[in-house]
Amino acid sequence: MNMEFSFIIIDDSELDCFVTQKFLELSNRNLAIKTFQNAKHALEIIRENPNEDNFPTMILLDLQMPFMNGFEFVEEFEKFPAEIKKNYRIAILTILSPTNNPTDVYKILTYKTVNSIIEKPLTKEKLLSLLSQV
Template sequence: MNRELSFIIIDDSELDCYVTQKFLQRANQNLIIKTFNDAQEALELIRENNNFDVVPPTIILLDLQMPVMSGFKFVEEFEKIPAEIQKKYVIIVLTVLSSSNDPKDIYKILTFKTVKSLVEKPLTLEKLASLLKHVPPAGNK
């Protein structure tokens, strides 16, 4: 992975944030990575950060099942942000797929225009390479 990218990891599990961050750092030590255990805090950062021309494309790795603000609510609120801000981000849902998941939830999250893909935890090099196909090159606005 030699593209200039940044990541925002949003997951209520500190362990999952840590594991994903360490994996990404091993794939590329020069990545900019921010982690949040609260989706609302991440949303506020995105809304308040107005210096978008210097921020490389940012991949949001989003957990669906979180107690304060779910991944669904995060995406609903994210899609209310102006389009010129939205296009600087790519939302990838990073979740545990199991028989306890409601298939309707998986379908529902993929119907949002800003959600580009769903990836099963844990992240691997193969999954990372696949999800990077959904990220436009730097400079594409």
């Protein structure tokens, strides 16, 4: 099966990971999906096994997590060499919105690797909009 693109879901909530994965699986696309509940572990996996297939990988990243939050993940990801970062895009999944916490939301958009913000809960419409951007 040829993959169109892949997804990495990083969220400390097992339920949110499950729901997001199910939405992706129901999108009727050829997707490879990995889930992580620990951002630091996901970062290590990406560093050790960069996407060398030249198909895009979308990272769906929760901002508010223990151990390593979304901001810390993005800051570390931005330090990776360009040859690793080139096939990855980051979409933030968060309960934060421009109206309830504009500083954090706008700050995360200043990073070059962050492409979009999706306010939780994820819906089919939000997912389809994201997929159309990839």
